[in-house]
Amino acid sequence: MATPFREILRTKSFVVTTEVGPDKGSNVSKAIEHIGLLKDKVDGLNVTDNQSSVMRYPSLGTCLLIKEHGGEPVLQVTCRDRNRLAIQADLLFAYSRGISNVLCLTGDSIDVGDHKEAKQVFDLDSVQLIHLVHTLNSGKDMAGNELSGGIDFCIGTSASPSSDPLEPQLIKVEKKLKAGVSFIQTQAVYELDELKRFAEFVRKMDEEVKILAGIVPVIGVKMAAYMNENVPGIFIPQRLIDELAEAPKGTGVSKGIEISARMIRQLKEERICDGVHIMFIGREERVPEILEAAGLL
């Protein structure tokens, strides 16, 4: 039985989580394989919610699989696909099945996904979603009706420390902190100074909240250029791109892993944040290599 994530956050000095990306289809064997590989090496497993607006096996279903296989799931919930009724119902179901960690997100726009003509919902935004989970935790639904059985979710959310302009983002973080979250997973960071400044900002508002730095290994110059160009809130500095460029052909993934591990070590040694959240979608099986190189195993 895995230690509840809330407990981990309270006690562990450096928290490590990673992600399991659900499959497109009903065959869950690969997800189960990844769960088996990772569940004992990390403190929590996030499951993305129709990530990048691409329809797939649900976050909720994958969280159940994690639970079944003895891992600690973190349910990602976005506001894009469900209105307030559906979100509340899903959360009730999740909690009833032992899923007690929820990461509250806005969600990508429908336009970036594979069902571009769908109606995007956004009945709520991420701040309202956090409030909603607190409401459920208090034993009521949004309309003020009593709920049977107790609910007690551990709530997290996300933030983008590298956004430009940063101030509007920080105001949003402020609102999320005021709403009350136990942990923040950041967008992928590459400039640790930016993260440092962000952490200082957060700490000033809330000393308790745990900051998990987002780690996305960059495995080549092309990917770096693409991310800089197309992924909002991500900034990969030139020196990292140069370092990748110097890596011999065919060793991009190893180089990316090496860089990520180096960053994780520094984050830990300098106590810049309280942990990391590693996102290596499509290469989940190589996450252990990062953990090993970072000295986290």
Added chain:
Amino acid sequence: MNGRIIAFCCEHSAYPAADLAGKLGLHYPETLRIIRVPCAGRVDVIHMLRALEKGASAVLVLGCEDGACHHITGNIRARERVKHCDMLLREIGIDGRPVVMFNLSPNAPHKFVKAANEITKIIKESREAR
């Protein structure tokens, strides 16, 4: 209208160029019918479409050279409208009856004749292709 080509000619450029072509005895197809306008920018999509409706085999819009429009932006607007009209025609699958814009200066009769000949050639080629 047996294959008439309607040419809207700006009185600051194409119209005097056409006059000059006549004065110099430069020949161009007799099928050309010139409508004098104060600026190519006066010619709108509806004029081009109606010309085709009335049976014109092609429409020319002739304005001043780039950067030399007497009315500053008239020739640029005319070009945009010709482009738009071309799109409307393509939308309905009419491709053998071109609507074309040329820019020329008032002292360029050869360019005028070239425009007339070119459009005649385009019509002929597309007719033969069919």
Added chain:
Amino acid sequence: MIIAERKPMEEIKQAMALYKKVLVAGCGTCVTVCWAGGEKEVGILASQLRLARSAEGNEIVTLEATVERQCEKEMVAELEDKVAEVEAVLSLACGSGVQVMAELFEDKPVFPAVNTTFIGMPQKEGLWVEMCGACGDCFLDRTGGICPMVRCAKGLLNGPCGGTRKGGKCEIDPDKDCAWVLVYRRLEKQGRLDLMRQYYTPKNFRAVKRPGRVQAAKA
């Protein structure tokens, strides 16, 4: 003002396929101003339609008329004689105008020739942008007069999503501004950023009960 844009010709042609004589009806208000359905556009569409049909060897006769507001029965009623002459009506009015036309002349098929897109304003010559979503619960007092419901791609009420691009552009379109960055800048200029720091509870999306009705004070 209501903004619209012409439907693809293929769709219009198909709608008109069965008819030999139609009325192309414009509206002299919003859609005239946004270059979608005024007298000029009526003329162009009618001409294009005639050309298309004549090229197919299946001539169509078009009547053309533009009334001041197609959303007013009394004004549309002026078209009675013309409508009587035709088999169908092709309306370039907004969705409201098309429906008034259809209701008034119940025995005639009425087809929309434009897609009604949004309530907006001209940004520059020939370019219109969305400004209002007619939500029935105006929020502009809290956002420095910038509507996040429609100018934010996700309609968020409590600040930007994490997708803001460099320089404050929108996640889904680098040509569009992030509404929340605009709100931030405006409120900052006014020294009213506290408004942005406030938490706004989930919106009442049922402020307008569909179908909407507004009753003015009895005059």
Added chain:
Amino acid sequence: MEARIGVFICNCGGGMKNIDFDAAGAKVAKIRGVTCVNLISDLCLEEGTEKMAARIRAENLDKVVVAGCSPQFKEHVFRNVLENAGLDGHLLCMANIREQCSWAHDGDVTEKAVDLVKMAVYKARLLRPVEKQDIAVDRKVLVVGGGFSAVASALRLSRVGLRPTVLEKEAVLGTSSEELQRFYGFDVSSMIGAAEGDANIEVLTSARMTAAKGAAGDFLVTIMREGEEISRKYGAIVFATGYRTELALDSGLGLPAENEAVSGPKIVSQEQLFDMLNDPFTDTKPRTIGFVFGFSDENSRFPTLATLNNALAAKKEWDSEIYVFCRDVEVDSEGVEKLYREARECGVVFLKCEALPRIAVDNGRIAIEAEDVFLGEDTVVACDLLVAEELLFPTEGTAALSSLLNIRLDSRGFYQDENVHLYPVASERKGVFFVGGCRGDLDMGRVLTDISSAVMSIDKLLSSGTITAEIERVKADPQKCVACLTCIRVCPHGAVQLGRVDGGKEIAVIADLACDACGICAAVCPAKAIDFQGYRDDQLLAQIEAIGES
């Protein structure tokens, strides 16, 4: 009532042999609306026009078609005939059967000639008169700027009997005109004195134009002066706002960036060099001076002139060795060729280079290295002083001023993008003119030409005290206009404004004096509210119709 159209066919004294005029006349007579067909040889000569006027009266014609030469050529003559016969000149339509028919084609073109007349008749049916009015105009002229061009323009305007106001943002006139005094020997200060002493000239210093409305002959200008707002009427506006220069440091022209440059005086502008040369208290005598210019994409008239003058002076004062690195020496201005010869004769070395010279600081001296295209080899010159390339910019505020009047600037921000129809001094707005440095790199000869052209144009416009305007030739129908502002946004002449007619609702109002009759507004109007007499939609479509029936 059916129009009574008279068709006058001229055979141009037998100059159109490939038209059978009798046959053509017979066919034309059958066109609907044609009341009479008159074959008159040499219609434009006195005998012809008299006959024509007589026929117009005798047949009680209300529209006239003249078939003959190009309207570009004789339209005004025949319009006069109509006016003399009591008809409005706009009730004339010409069929160009000479240049665009008879002369353009071999063989018999009778049929085409008839077609062209038919087009004209179809259009003529729809012609309407255009009222003319003499509108009183203001004989005052606003001259914006206080430098040489402005002062010289004002003096000239005063001399032709107009009343200029010189509007200068600085506290005194002539603040940036010192260069002219230096290099051209113009006595700007006595010109300023003359202007200030001229009773016809008003000088407003420390003043700025903050708003402008209206049209040629009738501009309403708001001026801010010492916190006070003044409203004035002017018949015309002259911009003489000049230019400014900037040393091309750090601008991609190969010069060391400012922070890398050795102590200040090593790299100087022409102006700084001039000051050094004229400073009686300095004993600096640079042994070697290098000039670099002409490597930006701009003209190099001004730098050429400044270089030649300064180089000659430095030779005389300091006996320095002088090397000039340039792409071209532009000697097309008056007197420059002579200066150039003088400079060469006294030992100034000119090195023609295509590529930008490389400049480095070496042992406290500046090394200029470049490939001389004639020698074909690299030349290095170490100098004590580098006179660097200067770039020309419009004076600050040029963009703001131009937007007040809705006038476009060229890509470098200067007025007048050399549109041949407006060149050199006219603008897209009637009654607004540009002279001198605000148009770019001009030499003195060109500036003087500018001033003359502008003054002549303004004199022509305002001297009679009235302008004859065609009233409402282009007009938005108040019933149809939906005030969408499209025409206001597109009018290239700034002639359309939102206004109220007789206190009614807001519509597009076209200023007759500002309108240049291009018809762009009529084409774009989504409500088809704008009528342009002579080129109305129905008139254009009638011609298309006529072609369609041929």
